Amino acid sequence: MNTISWDWKYHDVAGEGSSQWSFLQFAFYNGTNYFLEMYMGRGDDYMDGNSSTTARIRVPGFGTRDSWEHTELDLYDIMQEVGFIDLKISSILFETYYYGGILGERVEVLIDNFSMETHPLANPSFEYLDPYSTYDPFQGWWRYSSNGEVTPSTMMHSYSYSANITVAPFGAGTADGLYRSELYFEFDPSLFIDFWWRLEDIQSTSETCAWMDLEFINHLGGNSYLRYIVGRSSAYVISNTTNVKWIDANGFNQTSSWNQLYRNVTADIENAFSISADDWELYQVMTLVYADAGMRTSLLIDDFNYKDGVPPSIDSVTPPSSVMYYDTGYVRTVASDVRPGVARVVVNYTTDSWSTWHTTTGSYSTVNDWFNVFIPMQAYGTTVEFYVIAIDGGGLETIDDNGGSFYSYTVGDDVIPSVSFTTPSFFEEIEGQVSIVIEAVDSGSGVAFVELYIDSGVSMPLVMNDTVAPYEYTWNTDVEDLGTYTLYANVVDNAGLSNGAIVNVTVVDTLAPELNSPDDIEFTVGETGYTIDWDPTDVRPYGYVVYLDGAFYQFNNWNSSSEHIVIDLDGLAVGTYNFTCVVVDGTINGAIDTVFVTVNEAVVTTPTGASSTTTTTSGPTGGGDLMTPLLVVAIVGVVGILLVVFIVLPKMKKT
Ligand SMILES: [Ca+2]
Ligand SMILES: [Ca+2]
Ligand SMILES: [Ca+2]
Ligand SMILES: [Ca+2]
Incomplete structure (x- = not known):
């Protein structure tokens, strides 16, 4: 531009x-x-x-x-x-x-x-030779005299050439040099001269001198000079006057190396002249090389630049606040620079205490006059440390590292985890060993733990606290009462945020009791020790009824799955009997089994020689009453729900 x-x-x-x-x-x-x-x-x-x-x-x-x-x-x-x-x-x-x-x-x-806007010195690095003979030999630079040699030299500080000013008079001592005049160049305290020089030869048995001269106009009357001496024999006498002040350049009298003359002109004026430089303007820049007769002085000069010497100021840094794992960190920096202005603001940040670090460059908001630097999303819990660098158009930098302790923030998580029941489903009827599978996810800080509570309506015990997926629990509903339960899942993430899910289920019992089927029994009347032994099992035994030949014979609660129902057959008369056992569980699932008992007559055989007579001895006669509604009612009176057994007989299991 x-x-x-x-x-x-x-x-x-x-x-x-x-x-x-x-x-x-x-x-x-x-x-x-x-x-x-x-x-x-x-x-x-x-x-x-x-x-x-x-x-x-x-x-x-x-x-x-x-x-x-x-x-x-x-x-x-x-x-x-x-x-x-x-x-x-x-x-x-x-x-x-x-x-x-x-x-x-x-x-x-x-x-x-x-x-x-232009450089105050045209052709500051002596790269352009003059095509018109207006200058000699460099465009934009006048010769001081023609008493020495001024030539381009490939012993350069930049690009292709430097300017070589060599004076080696045989007659009287003389000087030559290069100057650029009529600059009328205003400067300020942030402006530095940045000149490069290399003294190749200085034969100093007599008077010799080389300097860079800044000539100023001011309102004091008469021009004033700052002379930076780069080489001088001891015989060359200098003295400060009202308008001429001499300053030894850094590297003074050093030969065969490039030296930088980097000076704050304002400070030099004010120190040397004891006066404010506010109204001073630079009128002329001149390099002058002098040698006495028979001596030789040779000076290379290159890159006569004016540079901003003041880095930017960082006026404020606003670190990101409340940065979540899904957020970009947002660093707002207000920075300013007198000259030439802030070129860019960068943030160096680390997430591992500076073992490694990254650089990100900000964008300037013209609306707000600040720089926004974005630090990419980081995982939950990451501590990001950073510092800010403002760089001006001349490359000068200012660092704000929060007084050495760095700015920092820690990445948070404000999103609750998600949780749901994979199994069982809502209103599912369950029984036996029930697999409860809970799906819990938290993409921010991650799931810390999942709790499972089972609410029976009476109590709500915590039955599971699982920190590792999959979150599963096997619920033995066989030990639970039948009925409705509410399952509560509670998931907590590592940021302490929680979420819950519920599912209502009903514990049911659809499994009929197991009832064994004892063999039919046959014995001779009078024999003893015969029994029918039913061994029913069910997780929820309730009651049984035994019918003899269809008539109600015996009933009781059946309380334990290890309980046997034993019918003593001693004393049964000759006959055939039908013992039928019906067992039911708490949900009216039933099982039925019938055992036929045959009691035979005793046969008496008369010994040989006598008439053989078979005598049949009749025992008690068997048989029973028909089942009557009356009896059923009686059973209902004892075992409560037994009536239902008959009504829902298809549920009955015949063994
Ligand atoms: Ca050059
Ligand atoms: Ca600056
Ligand atoms: Ca979360
Ligand atoms: Ca059952």
């Missing part, structure tokens, strides 16, 4: 057409001459086309007459547009032309306030 601006007022003669114009012309040179002509006006309001070496543009306001216009353009941008690349400006010219024939008429342009 190179902004040029000026104010102008154009007047021409009505009716005189294209024979009158005014433009601002920049001439460039790189072995060929190029011209950029920026027209403020032309009599016919028209303009000629371009050639390969001349580009013409109409500045904004072109065609306006007799009123002030302000023009502001970026010269660099225009050069890029018209294809003038890598050129040096060789002249700036305002041209106004009138080839007219009307007596007393005129083309007139008023120009005011022309400004352009």
Whole structure:
């Protein structure tokens, strides 16, 4: 960017057409001459086309007459547009032309306030040789005399050349050098000179001296000089005067090495002259090399630059606050710089106490006049430490590391975990060993633990606290009462945030009791010791009824799955009996089994020789009553729900 601006007022003669114009012309040179002509006006309001070496543009306001216009353009941008690349400006010219024939008429342009940002010393690194013999030999630099030799040297500090100033007089002592004048350059306390020099030879048996001289104009009357001595024999006498102050350069008298003259000009003036430098302007820069007769002094100079010497200031740093694992860290920095301005703000940050670190560059908010630097998302619990660097356009840096302790923040988690029951499902009827599987996820800090409570309506014990997925629990519902339960899952993440899920289930019993099927029994009346032994099992035994030949015979609660139902058959009369056992559980699931008992007559055989007589002895006669509703009612009175057994007989298991 190179902004040029000026104010102008154009007047021409009505009716005189294209024979009158005014433009601002920049001439460039790189072995060929190029011209950029920026027209403020032309009599016919028209303009000629371009050639390969001349580009013409109409500045904004072109065609306006007799009123002030302000023009502001970026010269660099225009050069890029018209294809003038890598050129040096060789002249700036305002041209106004009138080839007219009307007596007393005129083309007139008023120009005011022309400004352009440019280096105070053209060709500061002595790379461009003069094609016009205006200078000798470097463009933009005048020779002090022709008594020595001033030549480009490939012993350079930058690019291709330095300037070699060598004086070796045979007659009287003499000096030569290079200077750049009429600078009228304003400076301020943040501006430094940054000159490079290399003393190649200084024969000092007599008077000899080499210095860099800054000449100032001020309001004291008369010009004033700061002389930085880079080489001087002891015979060369110097003395400060009112207007001339001598300062030994760092590296003074050192030969064959490049030395930097880096000085705060304001400070040097104020120290040397004991006066404020506020109203001083730099008028001229000169390097002068002197040798006495028969002696030789040779000095190389290169890179005469003015540099900003004041780094930016960081006025405030606002660290990120409440940064969550899904957040980008947001560092807001207010920084300022007198010259040339803050170029960028960067943040160096670490998540491992500086074993490794990263750099991220901020973006400038023109709205808020601050720099935003974003630190990428980090995992929960990460402690991010950082410091801020502001860098100005000249590369000077200022670091704000919070007084050495760094800025920091720790990444949080404010999102509750998610939790749900995979099994069982809502309103599911369950029994036996029930697998409870809970899905719990937390993408931020992660799941710390999952709790499971089983609420029976009476109590709500914690039955599981699991810290590792999968979160599973096997619930033995066989030991639970039948009925409705609420399962509560409670998940807690590592940030202490929790979430819950519930599922209602019903513990049921759909499994009929197991009832064994004893063999039918046959014995002879009078024999003893025979029994029917039923061994029913169920997790929830309830009651049983035994019918003899269809009639109610015996009933009781059946309380334990290890309990046997034993029918003593002693004393049964001869006959055939049907013992039927019905067992039911708490949910009216039943099982039934029938055992037939046959009691045979005893046979008496008369010994041989007598008539054989078989006597049948009848025992008690068996048989029973038919089951009657009355009996059923009686059973209901004892075992409560037994009536239902018969109503829902399809549930009954026949063994
Ligand atoms: Ca150079
Ligand atoms: Ca600065
Ligand atoms: Ca979370
Ligand atoms: Ca059962």
